[in-house]
Structure formats: C-alpha cells, structure tokens
Amino acid sequence: MPWESIIPNVLAGEGQPLAASSLVAAMDNEQFAAFYARSARSLWAYLARVSRDPALADDLTQESYVRFLCAHHPEDGDVAARRYLFRIATNLLRDHWRRPQSSSIEEMPEEMFIAKCGVAQSDSQAMLEPAMALMRPRDRQLLWLAYAEGYSHHEIAEVTGLASASIRLLLFRARRKMARLLRQGGEA
Amino acid sequence: MSPFSCVREREVTELLDQGYWPEACPADLRAHVESCRMCADLVAVTTAFQEARQQTMQLPRLESPGAIWWRAQLRRRNRAIERVGRPILGAQIFALVISVVVAAAVLAWRGSSLKAWFVDLPRALHLAALVPAALSQSSGMASIVLPVLATVALLSGVVVYLATEKQ
Numbered sequence: 001m002p003w004e005s006i007i008p009n010v011l012a013g014e015g016q017p018l019a020a021s022s023l024v025a026a027m028d029n030e031q032f033a034a035f036y037a038r039s040a041r042s043l044w045a046y047l048a049r050v051s052r053d054p055a056l057a058d059d060l061t062q063e064s065y066v067r068f069l070c071a072h073h074p075e076d077g078d079v080a081a082r083r084y085l086f087r088i089a090t091n092l093l094r095d096h097w098r099r100p101q102s103s104s105i106e107e108m109p110e111e112m113f114i115a116k117c118g119v120a121q122s123d124s125q126a127m128l129e130p131a132m133a134l135m136r137p138r139d140r141q142l143l144w145l146a147y148a149e150g151y152s153h154h155e156i157a158e159v160t161g162l163a164s165a166s167i168r169l170l171l172f173r174a175r176r177k178m179a180r181l182l183r184q185g186g187e188a
Numbered sequence: 189m190s191p192f193s194c195v196r197e198r199e200v201t202e203l204l205d206q207g208y209w210p211e212a213c214p215a216d217l218r219a220h221v222e223s224c225r226m227c228a229d230l231v232a233v234t235t236a237f238q239e240a241r242q243q244t245m246q247l248p249r250l251e252s253p254g255a256i257w258w259r260a261q262l263r264r265r266n267r268a269i270e271r272v273g274r275p276i277l278g279a280q281i282f283a284l285v286i287s288v289v290v291a292a293a294v295l296a297w298r299g300s301s302l303k304a305w306f307v308d309l310p311r312a313l314h315l316a317a318l319v320p321a322a323l324s325q326s327s328g329m330a331s332i333v334l335p336v337l338a339t340v341a342l343l344s345g346v347v348v349y350l351a352t353e354k355q
Contacts, residue, residue, distance in 0.1 A: 029254070029257050033253040033254070036250075040250050044244075045244035045247075058248070058251075062256055065256045065260070066256060069260030070267070143233065147233050147234045147237035147238070148238060149241075168192055168193075169192060178229075178236075179228070
C-alpha cells in the first residue's frame with residue numbers, strides 16, 4: 001500500500017479532505033490562469049527592464065510564479081497578490097545579482113543588453129535604453145515600480161524591502177538623474 | 189513645498205496616470221510644468237517609462253499558466269514528501285543508535301560466552317567435514333568463517349541500500 005494513501009492530506013493540502021481539495025485545486029488553477037493573464041506581462045516587463053536581460057526575465061518570471069503558488073500568499077485581493085508577486089521577483093533578482101558569477105549585471109557589456117533586448121524601437125526607447133544602462137539596478141527598480149507600475153512609496157517599500165522613509169529621497173535622486181540622462185539623449 | 193516634491197506634483201501625476209497628459213492638461217498647469225524643474229522631470233520620466241512599459245509588455249512569449257501550475261504542484265508535492273520523510277529518517281537514526289547501544293551492552297555483558305560460542309561455531313556446524321584437511325585447524329576455520337560473515341554483512345548492507353533507493 002503506498003504511503004500517500006495512508007496520509008492523503010499531506011499531498012493534497014493541509015487539513016482538507018481529499019475530494020474537496022481536488023475541487024479547490026481545480027478552482028485555484030482557473031483563478032491562477034486568470035491572475036497570470038493579468039499580471040505576467042507586466043512582471044516580465046519589470047524584470048526585463050530592470051535586469052536588462054530578457055532570457056533572465058523569462059526564467060525569473062516562471063520562478064516567481066512557482067514560488068508564488070508554493071507560498072501562502074495574501075488573499076486580500078488582486079492588488080496585494082500582485083504586489084507580493086513583484087516582491088518575490090525583486091528578491092529573486094537580488095539573489096541573482098548577489099551570486100558571484102561572471103554574468104553579473106554590472107559586468108555585462110552594455111551592447112549585449114541592447115542587442116538581446118530588442119526593445120530599442122522608438123525614439124524614446126532609443127534614449128531610455130542607454131539611460132537605463134547608466135542607472136544603478138536599485139534605481140532602475142525604483143523608477144520602474146514608481147513610474148511604469150504606478151506604485152506608491154509605501155508599496156515600493158513593501159516590494160523592495162527598503163525603508164519607506166528613504167524611498168522618497170532615493171526616488172527623487174533617481175528621477176532627477178534619469179531626467180537629465182533623457183534630456184542628454186541617454187549619454188552620461 | 190518640500191525639497192523633494194512640488195505642490196502641483198500630485199495634479200501632474202494624476203493627469204499622467206489617467207492618460208490625460210498633455211491633451212487634457214489645463215494651460216496654467218502646462219505653463220507650470222515648463223517652468224518647474226521637478227514637474228518637468230516627472231513628466232519626462234513618467235512618459236518614457238509608461239511608453240517603455242507598453243512596448244515591453246508586447247515582447248514576451250510566456251509559458252502557459254498550466255505548466256507553471258503543475259511545476260508548482262510538483263514542488264509542493266516534493267516538499268511534502270521531504271517533510272514526511274524527515275521524521276522517518278530521524279526514527280531510522282534513533283533505531284540504529286539503540287541497536288548499536290544494545291549490541292554493545294550485550295557484548296559487554298556476555299562477551300566471554302559469545303567468544304566461546306564463536307570459537308565453537310565451526311565445530312557445531314561441522315565445517316571440518318566441508319574443508320580440506322590442511323585448513324581444518326582452528327586458525328584455518330577462523331579464516332573461513334570470518335570472510336563468510338563479512339560477506340554476509342556486506343551483502344546485507346547492499347540489500348538495505350538498494351531497498352532504501354527503491355523507496
């Protein structure tokens with residue numbers, strides 16, 4: 001007799017009867033598909049723009065969702081779940097940068113990102129991409145969350161793990177630098 | 189007005205978020221943005237990032253949600269198995285320790301009787317009848333019995349290992 005049949009709830013989920021848990025799993029699967037459709041592209045855009053590596057963004061997007069599903073994520077709505085997802089992605093990105101390897105974001109040649117990204121299509125994009133390359137990864141994160149995703153300072157603090165009080169100053173400096181770079185056409 | 193923000197920044201932000209900039213922007217606010225460095229920075233950065241977001245969101249070829257769902261299920265399942273296996277491993281270690289302690293205690297208590305039994309073992313099994321006469325002395329018998337017991341112990345270890353791997 002397989003041990004799973006002796007302790008069925010261990011695999012099906014904590015404290016749920018087996019029949020009910022499979023029903024819940026099917027519902028969750030559908031809910032997840034809908035949530036994924038609403039959030040995956042913006043998460044990928046965040047990871048791709050901040051890391052400047054689309055292949056890494058592919059990997060981290062998938063891993064973020066797998067971890068999101070494995071964790072006990074907040075159940076107070078789509079916005080909170082989305083914020084939690086971005087937090088997971090931010091931590092994964094940070095872990096990636098901390099890993100001692102030659103493919104660190106700081107050591108990659110700039111041309112490689114531009115060639116791989118394939119997003120330098122319009123004039124504004126042509127200016128933004130080199131400007132992003134000159135920003136520090138943390139500044140790229142803050143700017144993207146604030147001005148592309150429209151998160152408040154409090155939400156950015158929650159996603160990045162930075163102190164809420166310091167977000168305003170960090171964001172102000174990053175925005176000033178980015179605006180200057182954009183005016184200069186992305187040149188330092 | 190704080191050193192990090194302009195009093196009209198909120199108005200500009202709302203227009204930008206709602207997509208009303210610059211068409212639906214009042215003339216006075218537009219004039220303010222032209223003269224205020226902070227609001228001009230805000231407009232430049234926000235419009236660039238919003239456009240970048242729209243463009244970048246068209247790019248990815250996303251994995252199907254079903255595949256990600258099942259990967260997550262698999263990971264949860266493996267974690268659950270790991271969680272269940274942890275106390276079993278603990279119980280196995282505990283059982284091994286108890287067995288070793290009991291074996292040591294028995295050896296200490298009845299060591300001399302066991303030694304006598306071990307020395308008498310070849311005679312009890314009539315091994316002398318199975319081996320050539322040259323090896324039938326007591327030292328020769330021990331040189332047969334010891335490798336046999338060692339082989340049995342080794343094979344038992346291999347069987348236990350294979351059985352554990354199969355699980």
